Each structure stands twice: as C-alpha cells, then as structure tokens.
Amino acid sequence: MTTHPVLIAGRWREAAASGRFSPDNPATRSRIDQHYPISDWSDCDEALDAAVIAARQLRQLPAEQRARFLERFADKIDAAKVELAELANRETALPKTPRLAEVELPRTTGQLRQAAAAARTGSWAQPTIDTALNIRSQLAPVGPVVVFGPNNFPLAFNGIAGGDFAAAIAAGNPVIAKGHPAHPGTCQRLAELALAAQIETGLPAATVQLIYATARENGLRLVSDIRVGASAFTGSRSAGLALKQAADEAGKPIYLELSSVNPVVILPGALAERGKEIAREFADSCLMGTGQFCTNPGLVILPAGEEAEWFIARVAELFSRAPAGTLLGAGVESGLAAAIATLCGAGAKRVTGTGMADDSRYSLPNALLRTSGEQFLQHSRRLQTEAFGNAALVVVSADSEQTRAIIECLEGNLTGTIYSHSRRDDEAEYSLLEPILRDRVGRLLNDKMPTGVAVSPAMNHGGPYPASGHAGFTAVGIPASLRRFAKLECYDNVREQRLPPLLRNQNPDDGWRLIDGSWSQRSIL
Amino acid sequence: MTTHPVLIAGRWREAAASGRFSPDNPATRSRIDQHYPISDWSDCDEALDAAVIAARQLRQLPAEQRARFLERFADKIDAAKVELAELANRETALPKTPRLAEVELPRTTGQLRQAAAAARTGSWAQPTIDTALNIRSQLAPVGPVVVFGPNNFPLAFNGIAGGDFAAAIAAGNPVIAKGHPAHPGTCQRLAELALAAQIETGLPAATVQLIYATARENGLRLVSDIRVGASAFTGSRSAGLALKQAADEAGKPIYLELSSVNPVVILPGALAERGKEIAREFADSCLMGTGQFCTNPGLVILPAGEEAEWFIARVAELFSRAPAGTLLGAGVESGLAAAIATLCGAGAKRVTGTGMADDSRYSLPNALLRTSGEQFLQHSRRLQTEAFGNAALVVVSADSEQTRAIIECLEGNLTGTIYSHSRRDDEAEYSLLEPILRDRVGRLLNDKMPTGVAVSPAMNHGGPYPASGHAGFTAVGIPASLRRFAKLECYDNVREQRLPPLLRNQNPDDGWRLIDGSWSQRSIL
Missing domain, CATH: 3.40.309.10 (Aldehyde Dehydrogenase; Chain A, domain 2)
Structure with missing residues (x-):
C-alpha cells in the first residue's frame, strides 16, 4: 500500500519522508491499514517558503475573501458530516453520534463561520485612530502560523480545521497544519475540503498546508524558523514546553494550551x-x-x-x-x-x-x-x-x-x-x-462543571502558566483568539490612500474602531 | 559618607548590600560623591514578599484609589520640577531646559494622568460580557511587576515614574523598580515622591518599591521568580535578551524594548x-x-x-x-x-x-x-x-x-x-x-523623522523581534500599554454580586465594554 501524500504549496504530493506510520483503531487495538509519511525537514522547508509567499499575497487580498473561504470550508464540512464522523470515529473511537456528528462537527463549522464574520468586519483587529495626531494602528497578520492540533478533538481543534486554524486564517495568515498522528485520515480529508474551498475562493496556493508528522527536532526547528510568524500547540505539557523553549529562543511567539487538573x-x-x-x-x-x-x-x-x-x-x-x-x-x-x-x-x-x-x-x-x-x-x-x-x-x-x-x-x-x-x-x-x-x-x-467550553467572545480557554504559555490570551472565543496571530502595526502620518482599509477615514464594513478614545462604527468625516 | 537606603515594604531602610556604587556626572567625567547600594538577593526577596501582599490588597481596592495615587504623584513631580531637572541633569547631562523640565517632565506627568484616567474607567481591561451564556471576562492585574528603566529618559521611562510604571500601577499591580545605575539620585527622589503619594492615598505599603542595582544573576532571578507577575525592560539588547531567556524558562511574561536602527x-x-x-x-x-x-x-x-x-x-x-x-x-x-x-x-x-x-x-x-x-x-x-x-x-x-x-x-x-x-x-x-x-x-x-513617540492610544512603541520581545504589545500609548501587565480572567456563571465591578450589570464608571459583540458604555438592564 502506498503512503498518503502531504499538502504543500497547493498540491498533494509524495512526502520527502524518513519513515511512515499507521494509526490505530482504539476500539479494536488494531492497526488501520493506511500509511502516512513522517516528513523530513525538506517538506517543512518547502512549506515555509510557500507560506511566506502566501502570507504576502493574503495581505493584498480583501478580508472578504478569507471570510468566504472560511464559510465555504464550513459548508463542505457540513456536507461531509457522515463521512467525517465515520473517519474520525475509526481513528479515535469517539462516538459518531452524538459526539462527532452532532456536537463536535457543528462546533467546528460554527467556529469557522464566527471567524469568517470576525474577518469580515475587522473589529478583531481593534483599529485605533488618533485623528488629532494622525496616528493609526491595528492588529495585522503575524505571518505563517504553524498549528499543532491535539488528539482529543479530531475536528474542532484539528490543526487544519479547528479553532486555532480558523483564528489564524481569519487574522490573515496562512496555516501549516501539523496533523495529529492519531487521526491522520481525518486530517487528510479535512485538508482536501480546505484545499477545495481555497481553490474555489481564489486564495493563495499555500494558504492551507498539511504535514502529518515530523521528527521531534524538526518540530522544534519549525516553530523557531525565521519564516514563521507564530505557532499554536494544544497537547501534553512535555511536548508543549519543549516547543516553547525552541520558539522563545528564536523570539517567536507560541501559544500553548497544556495540561490542567481543573480544581x-x-x-x-x-x-x-x-x-x-x-x-x-x-x-x-x-x-x-x-x-x-x-x-x-x-x-x-x-x-x-x-x-x-x-x-x-x-x-x-x-x-x-x-x-x-x-x-x-x-x-x-x-x-x-x-x-x-x-x-x-x-x-x-x-x-x-x-x-x-x-x-x-x-x-x-x-x-x-x-x-x-x-x-x-x-x-x-x-x-x-x-x-x-x-x-x-x-x-x-x-x-x-x-x-x-x-x-x-x-x-x-x-x-x-x-x-x-x-x-x-x-x-x-x-x-x-x-x-x-x-x-x-x-x-x-x-456551581457548574468546567467541561463545556462555549465559543463565546467572553470565553477564556487559557490560564496562568503552565496551563498556557501566556495568561493574556485565549485559544477559544472569537474575536479574542484571533489576536494571538497578530502584531501591532502603527501608521504615523501615513497618507490616506496608503492606509489599510480599516484605518482609512471611511469605515469599510461597519466594524468597531477606537476613534479618539471612543469605540464607534462611524466613518471619519 | 553613608550609603543611600532602598525603599522596601513601605519604608526606606539600609540595603542588604554586596557593594555600592556612585554615579558619574557625564558633563565633567567626575564621580558624584553619593553612594548607592548594590542589593543582595535578600533585598529582592523581601521586596517580592511584600509585593505579593500588596498585589492582593490592591485587588480589593477600588480603581479610583490607584487613579488618585497616579494623579497625586504627578502633582508632586510637577511641584518638584526644578529640583528634579537639576538632579537629572547632574546625573545625565541632559539639558535642564527645555529637555528635562519642559519636555520630559510634562511627558512623565501626562503619562501618569492618562494612566489614572484609564484606571478610573476600566476601558483598558476590555470587559466582555455574553449575556445569553452569562460568561464575562476582563483583563485583570497580573501580579507584582518588575520594571527596569533605561539610561536615556531619567524621568519619562524611569522604573519608578515612567511609562511602564504608570501602566503597571494603572492595571492594578505593585511595582518593584530597578533604578538605573546612571541616575540613582533621580530614582531616589522620584521614589520619595511616589511613597508620599502612596501614603496620602492609602495604597498598600509595598505598592512602590525601589532597588538601585543588583548583581546580574539576581536580576535574572528576579524576573523568573514565582512571585513575579511580569517584567518590563528597556535597554540594551544583550541585557534584555538575557532577562528574556530567564523569564521565558520560568513561564513569566517579560516585555522588552530593545535596540533599533530605525531605517x-x-x-x-x-x-x-x-x-x-x-x-x-x-x-x-x-x-x-x-x-x-x-x-x-x-x-x-x-x-x-x-x-x-x-x-x-x-x-x-x-x-x-x-x-x-x-x-x-x-x-x-x-x-x-x-x-x-x-x-x-x-x-x-x-x-x-x-x-x-x-x-x-x-x-x-x-x-x-x-x-x-x-x-x-x-x-x-x-x-x-x-x-x-x-x-x-x-x-x-x-x-x-x-x-x-x-x-x-x-x-x-x-x-x-x-x-x-x-x-x-x-x-x-x-x-x-x-x-x-x-x-x-x-x-x-x-515624510517625518521617527524620533518623537507621542503618548497616543494609537501609538506603537514596539516592533518585531528583536526590537521587542513580542510584536503584539506597545510600551507607549494608553490604554494599550496597560494590557501588558494583565491576564485574562473569565467568570462563567458567577453570581452577580461576586463579579468584579466592571463585569456587573451596572456599569460603574461609563467605561467601554464589549457586550454581546457591541462596544457600549451602557449598563445591562
């Protein structure tokens, strides 16, 4: 049996692999007869190069296009509900219903649609305008985002479809997803849907990319690479802290969602x-x-x-x-x-x-x-x-x-x-x-158990170290989760026609902006 | 001649010191005949213990009290203008006028007053309320903040009076200031004024503390101590990156403002x-x-x-x-x-x-x-x-x-x-x-040189690594600079009377809150 391809620079191609693996079916303790590659650094390298180009291209495109992509992707996931629930069930043993098909999948598509809405208005970027001094700033895309999804939510936290993915894309960044080796088939199918949505909405070729697995040292190299904007990781404390150390040393932001006993x-x-x-x-x-x-x-x-x-x-x-x-x-x-x-x-x-x-x-x-x-x-x-x-x-x-x-x-x-x-x-x-x-x-x-994590603007799915890497950010909740994948960009005395749309006098989409200390949806006359 | 005291836990006392130093007068290349201590770890340790208590007490006090402190402090600085300009001039050779007395000092008091206003309304904390799910969140004080001021702004970026100080206090945190050894006399005088304002406004004893200098390893230990909430450093790249490494390893946020050639x-x-x-x-x-x-x-x-x-x-x-x-x-x-x-x-x-x-x-x-x-x-x-x-x-x-x-x-x-x-x-x-x-x-x-850094809500005094440690934050500009010294705190199904004031239905001070996706100053009926 052949080894499944990786998605790099807009096409499915054979991986440059040092090995391969097969996932288990946890319900039977048996190996699933599918082979996925463990990518070499050259796959990562090529994905990074392609992502840098995609990041530049994305900045030139209207936010509306990213919004349409997220919605189209959500529609495709909805349409593939039965298939996705079956795939994910086989790889994770999580029940097809209600869990996968009726809880996690709608959560996934709901997040994608909320992220689309946030991208569209731009309120998430907190555009801030000082009219007297003509200084203007906003949060702007940070650059290629590497997302490491966890094992426990094959859909809603999947690196290629989950909350971090939706937030990173909505904020204007391409995503390199590191699929979880426990459910590579689910990752692959989601990536196929994402690629189709990407093509249909005309986004850059490397907006979404997928690698299934790498050697540990290549994961560390990935989050600390100069071409990366930021990374997000959900998983075990030991793996997360190793990635954090590598990213910190390179001055690269990484957002972690680690272990918690939830007293x-x-x-x-x-x-x-x-x-x-x-x-x-x-x-x-x-x-x-x-x-x-x-x-x-x-x-x-x-x-x-x-x-x-x-x-x-x-x-x-x-x-x-x-x-x-x-x-x-x-x-x-x-x-x-x-x-x-x-x-x-x-x-x-x-x-x-x-x-x-x-x-x-x-x-x-x-x-x-x-x-x-x-x-x-x-x-x-x-x-x-x-x-x-x-x-x-x-x-x-x-x-x-x-x-x-x-x-x-x-x-x-x-x-x-x-x-x-x-x-x-x-x-x-x-x-x-x-x-x-x-x-x-x-x-x-x-007076309520903590298990449910509502996708609410007021949610905080984060916490003091070592529950997360930075207690100022949340992994769930839109628009706040988008702000992890952004940097603050200020324009001082920049000519009106050269400003990004959200900072021009005319408010493009009725989003909220902080103008002279007051939040408003108005245009500046 | 005796060695000047440090300010720890609300009183000036002799330092536990491993040595002492005297600053220079740069205009004459001569030593100023004043001696300041190089504190041992025990000074840091005591300051940290006291700061933890102050941090808890501050959370129980109304924001109004912090605002009054910041304003009172600003008034005292204004009143001491001539003396401060002379002191700072002697230690830095920066001109008394216009630079120190007419530019930097008003900037310093202006920042303190802007920070007071931000603390009062609470808009900086971005209170966010989801009324349907009764989930509410806000940015809240992160804990004791260690501020390392630079050499080049003895007033406006001073660890005990400058922008980081004002932001950290306004956000509700006590400050341990590490004075700059180039201008210890200025630091000391500012700390005296701060202490007087602290006493007059009834803030906790260790709200403001001052240490002049420590051995390098104690600086690293300070920013990585479990009792610290966050640190801020403005200065050289080598010193800043060493502190960053120590803080990162301990999972402690540190905000750096490092070198820049400003192309x-x-x-x-x-x-x-x-x-x-x-x-x-x-x-x-x-x-x-x-x-x-x-x-x-x-x-x-x-x-x-x-x-x-x-x-x-x-x-x-x-x-x-x-x-x-x-x-x-x-x-x-x-x-x-x-x-x-x-x-x-x-x-x-x-x-x-x-x-x-x-x-x-x-x-x-x-x-x-x-x-x-x-x-x-x-x-x-x-x-x-x-x-x-x-x-x-x-x-x-x-x-x-x-x-x-x-x-x-x-x-x-x-x-x-x-x-x-x-x-x-x-x-x-x-x-x-x-x-x-x-x-x-x-x-x-x-079409404008970058030297001026206006204290505007739209300012960004920060940038991609290594200009700063995290490109999402700014060191200048209120309210954004306050958000560095905060963590996100969410309340899920918490009873109304137990909520912090900014998250109750009644809006206490007409600050801005994000209620069900819309920014408003209203109360919830």
Whole structure:
C-alpha cells in the first residue's frame, strides 16, 4: 500500500519522508491499514517558503475573501458530516453520534463561520485612530502560523480545521497544519475540503498546508524558523514546553494550551444542600468523552465529614456502574496508567478502578482516587499530575484553613470551580477562597462543571502558566483568539490612500474602531 | 559618607548590600560623591514578599484609589520640577531646559494622568460580557511587576515614574523598580515622591518599591521568580535578551524594548524634490538628545547619484557644524565608539566624526558614516549594529532592486520611515517597498523623522523581534500599554454580586465594554 501524500504549496504530493506510520483503531487495538509519511525537514522547508509567499499575497487580498473561504470550508464540512464522523470515529473511537456528528462537527463549522464574520468586519483587529495626531494602528497578520492540533478533538481543534486554524486564517495568515498522528485520515480529508474551498475562493496556493508528522527536532526547528510568524500547540505539557523553549529562543511567539487538573472546590453548604446532585454532575462531567477533555474536572476538594464520605461513595457507585469508555490511543492508555501510578505513589488511594481492563480496546476502568488534605500538602506537586482520561482525585480537606492552603499550592489551571450554597451560607468561605483560586485559573466557575467550553467572545480557554504559555490570551472565543496571530502595526502620518482599509477615514464594513478614545462604527468625516 | 537606603515594604531602610556604587556626572567625567547600594538577593526577596501582599490588597481596592495615587504623584513631580531637572541633569547631562523640565517632565506627568484616567474607567481591561451564556471576562492585574528603566529618559521611562510604571500601577499591580545605575539620585527622589503619594492615598505599603542595582544573576532571578507577575525592560539588547531567556524558562511574561536602527528610506522623487529639507530634518533628529533615543534614525537608505552625494555633503556639514552633545555615561561613550568601529570594520566609511573628542566630558564627535548598498548586503548583520548616540549610517543604494534587497535584510525595528515625493512620483516604488518594510517595523512613518513617540492610544512603541520581545504589545500609548501587565480572567456563571465591578450589570464608571459583540458604555438592564 502506498503512503498518503502531504499538502504543500497547493498540491498533494509524495512526502520527502524518513519513515511512515499507521494509526490505530482504539476500539479494536488494531492497526488501520493506511500509511502516512513522517516528513523530513525538506517538506517543512518547502512549506515555509510557500507560506511566506502566501502570507504576502493574503495581505493584498480583501478580508472578504478569507471570510468566504472560511464559510465555504464550513459548508463542505457540513456536507461531509457522515463521512467525517465515520473517519474520525475509526481513528479515535469517539462516538459518531452524538459526539462527532452532532456536537463536535457543528462546533467546528460554527467556529469557522464566527471567524469568517470576525474577518469580515475587522473589529478583531481593534483599529485605533488618533485623528488629532494622525496616528493609526491595528492588529495585522503575524505571518505563517504553524498549528499543532491535539488528539482529543479530531475536528474542532484539528490543526487544519479547528479553532486555532480558523483564528489564524481569519487574522490573515496562512496555516501549516501539523496533523495529529492519531487521526491522520481525518486530517487528510479535512485538508482536501480546505484545499477545495481555497481553490474555489481564489486564495493563495499555500494558504492551507498539511504535514502529518515530523521528527521531534524538526518540530522544534519549525516553530523557531525565521519564516514563521507564530505557532499554536494544544497537547501534553512535555511536548508543549519543549516547543516553547525552541520558539522563545528564536523570539517567536507560541501559544500553548497544556495540561490542567481543573480544581473543583465544594464548600460545606453546597455539599450539605445538594451533594447528591453535585456527585452526579461531577461523575457525568468527569467520564464524558472518557475524561479526555482539557477542562476535565480532575481534582475535587471538599470538607471532611460524613457528607464527604457519602459524596465519595456516591461518585464511586456512579464510576463503577458506568461503562469504561475507550481511550484515544495506546499513548493515552499508558499515560493514564502512569499518572494513576504517580498519584498512588504520592499517597492517593484507589476508591474504584482496580478492576480488570478490557483488553480488546484501549481502555482502563473508571478510576476514582482519594487523599487527605494533609497528604496533598505534603506531595502537592505529584498529586497535581494530570491523569488525562477517566480518572479523578478527591482531596478531603480537614478544615477551611487547609482548603485555603491546598488552593495556594495549585499550579496554573485552565479552570477553577467553586460550588457554594444556593443562598448565602458559604459566602464568607467563598470570599476567603475566591481570590486565591482566581489568581490560579483562567476561567472561574460557580456551581457548574468546567467541561463545556462555549465559543463565546467572553470565553477564556487559557490560564496562568503552565496551563498556557501566556495568561493574556485565549485559544477559544472569537474575536479574542484571533489576536494571538497578530502584531501591532502603527501608521504615523501615513497618507490616506496608503492606509489599510480599516484605518482609512471611511469605515469599510461597519466594524468597531477606537476613534479618539471612543469605540464607534462611524466613518471619519 | 553613608550609603543611600532602598525603599522596601513601605519604608526606606539600609540595603542588604554586596557593594555600592556612585554615579558619574557625564558633563565633567567626575564621580558624584553619593553612594548607592548594590542589593543582595535578600533585598529582592523581601521586596517580592511584600509585593505579593500588596498585589492582593490592591485587588480589593477600588480603581479610583490607584487613579488618585497616579494623579497625586504627578502633582508632586510637577511641584518638584526644578529640583528634579537639576538632579537629572547632574546625573545625565541632559539639558535642564527645555529637555528635562519642559519636555520630559510634562511627558512623565501626562503619562501618569492618562494612566489614572484609564484606571478610573476600566476601558483598558476590555470587559466582555455574553449575556445569553452569562460568561464575562476582563483583563485583570497580573501580579507584582518588575520594571527596569533605561539610561536615556531619567524621568519619562524611569522604573519608578515612567511609562511602564504608570501602566503597571494603572492595571492594578505593585511595582518593584530597578533604578538605573546612571541616575540613582533621580530614582531616589522620584521614589520619595511616589511613597508620599502612596501614603496620602492609602495604597498598600509595598505598592512602590525601589532597588538601585543588583548583581546580574539576581536580576535574572528576579524576573523568573514565582512571585513575579511580569517584567518590563528597556535597554540594551544583550541585557534584555538575557532577562528574556530567564523569564521565558520560568513561564513569566517579560516585555522588552530593545535596540533599533530605525531605517529611513528616501525615495528618488523625495530626494530630488526636497533633499535639502530632509537633510536638515535628519541631522536635527539624529543629533537631538545626542542621538540617545530608542527611535533615533540610525540608518538612511537613498538612491545613488548626484543628489545622494549632495545630501550626504549637506548632512556632513550640519553634523560638523553642530556641537557634539554630552553622552549619558562612560558605557554609552565606549559602546558608541565600539559600534562605530564595528560599522567601519564591516566597510562603512567615516564622512564626519574623525576629529578629537572633548575629554572633559563623555562625548564623541558627531559621526556620519556611509556605505554602498552592495557592501551593506554583504555585511548586513554587522552594518545593522545600533550605534546608540550621535552617529548614523547612510547606505547608498545602486537601484530600486538593491533598495528592496536591503530592506529585506533588515531585522525587526521599532520604526521605519519612507520619504516620498509630495505628489505621486514615488508611488510605484512606495507600493513595492512598503509591504517589505511594514513587516519589519512596529511604526511606519511617512515624510517625518521617527524620533518623537507621542503618548497616543494609537501609538506603537514596539516592533518585531528583536526590537521587542513580542510584536503584539506597545510600551507607549494608553490604554494599550496597560494590557501588558494583565491576564485574562473569565467568570462563567458567577453570581452577580461576586463579579468584579466592571463585569456587573451596572456599569460603574461609563467605561467601554464589549457586550454581546457591541462596544457600549451602557449598563445591562
């Protein structure tokens, strides 16, 4: 069987490859009989050269053209729904319905369409005009963007179709997608659709490019190459931090979305008032998608006592009763097992999950672990190990002061949640803990599990290091996510006809601009 | 004579010092008989501990209080104008008037007052509300900010009073200022005024702190300390990049404003039309403040021919006639001499500046250098060496294609300028060169020297690496400069009374908020 081609400079061609790989079907633990190349540096090099040309060409084209591309691409994904769900299901074992076809795919196309709208008005670029001094500035495309998609969202975070892709294109940049080796077939099909949309809307040849895999050193070389504008990575902490180091040394921006245990603090009043309800919410949220979400609640902190015991017993029952889902791949399975071993090595006790695994697929029993607040404080670093998958750790805190100390030990996380009594019973405790938790998380929730990440302008899917590489940016939410792939460009005394459209006196598309300190949609007369 | 104290945790106290230093009077090459400490790590450590407490306290106080502090501080600086100008003059040799008293000091107080206004309305934080999903986010204080001020603006960029200071405080953070060792007395006096304003407005004890100097390794340790929110540095490339590496490795944001040669491209039509006028503008701009500006025009590119020769002769005449100014210190003098030697070593020829230096003060003759485009292309890296001070290099380009190649070799710069014919004679050339230059500079100018950096909301004082560390941010211009010292904080389903003021339904101060995709000053009903 032949090796699938890569998409470089507008055409599918044989890769310059040092090797090849085949993805697994996680539901059967068997190799899928398809071969994808591990590209040499020469593929990356050629993609970069082509992307530089595309970046220049894109800057000359109206934003409307990028918007039409994003919409056309979304339409094609919608039309290929059944096929894409089947492909992605085979490579990831995520359910075709509702997950892939009815949740993730509409999210993907919704993001592309929102990004199109943002590109069209230009509000995302925050055009800023000082009429008295005739100084004008806006965010402008940063240059070729390399996107490394994760394993857990083969559509909505795919490097060639997901949130980072949509944001980078909408901001005016070509994308070099590094497909995830767990679902190369899905990447390839999405890239075919993207290429078709690119051709139909007349975008430059190298606007979208796809490489499946590279050697580690070539990934590092890619994000630090002089031709790159910026990179985006969603995945494991170790891989992400290695890329960050390479990019930092070269002075290249890289946006990371890394591991997070997403602490959930249950205050005494809430536990007493509705512990049963919260136990169900937690179990559902934690096992959804076999726990393979960036915002999976992996760490629950609650006050010791009968109610805590009851809560743990209730969750244990739900965990034991629920079927263990299929994990995304061999790496996820071994990583989860290793993380659980680390947690147990640091003193966590298994409450559930000691049973036999199902050897016919990648799967581990739903694992609930518990530890005391005292133990957590003694081994706080190891007990914050992310167990990516269907596992969670409950920390039983002795008292309010210990809860505070536990939260003070937390690393940067994407989210942090506080459940409190529906009336004012927990208010004093909330006021005490909130500032400490607030400082450590990107998104703070009340009375709601963090798993859902709405594509809202107000969303923050990011957080303090090491949850992300820069706490000022979000990977989800339009228009904010576009601003990662931009640089600030100022025009001082530049003649009107030479200005980019958004900075001319005439407002081209009713977008918002900051004119002399006030936001408006008006033109300057 | 005793060693001056440091300002830590709200009081002036003796430093834990490993040594001490005295600044120079650059106008006399003599040591000023004042001693300032080189702080040990324990001073930094104590300042960090105190700053963490101050940061928490500041978050609980209304923005109004920070605004009043900034204004009170500005008033005190205004009242101390004569004294500050004298102090700064003695340490820097910059003229008391107009430079220090009438230009830089009003700029400093103006920045503080603009920052106060920004803090008061909160528009800088870009509060964003999704009413349908009840998700709300804003930029929030990042934590203690370490500010390293440069040598060349003892007031307006001073770590304890300048633009970074004002931005960091306005955004809600305490500041640990690392004074510049060239003007410690000015730093100390400003810190006294800041402390008085801090006390009068009831801000936390460690809101403003001052250390004069540390060993290099303690500077690196400071920017990478877990307690730090972010750092800002303005100064030399080598020092800045060492700090960047340390901060990057720790996952701490650092904003750098580094060297820049600020290329000025003179197109044929402009040279023919008004070469004489441009020659004078250039000479004035290049020698102003003895050329010690971040945005000093250090590299001029013009087309070969009689007019180029005439232009160079005219500038040479102006350079020769103008008195050589006094440089900021011994390091600037030796650095400038070394840079000129590097440029000459790479083939640049001296046109002026071969005369004797004035040994009674830090000074070098005004130095105009020239080279050919061909030579520049052969040694483009070395010929982009920043000569910080009263020196500039003129590159005589053979033709339009060579000019294009020269611009393609340019590193990231703060500014780039194109002079073109007042009508359309240079339009084709402009269209060809602009995209290449645009991509390499933070601020693009037409027909105007880049030296002035207006404090405008539309300003960009930043640029592609290595002019700055991140091309998305600016060091000058309010409110944008505040956003460097912030992290994005999202509130998902958080109860109304627990939200920060800017995210509640009632808009507290008529600031701008992005509500359901539209910017407005309204409250939510």
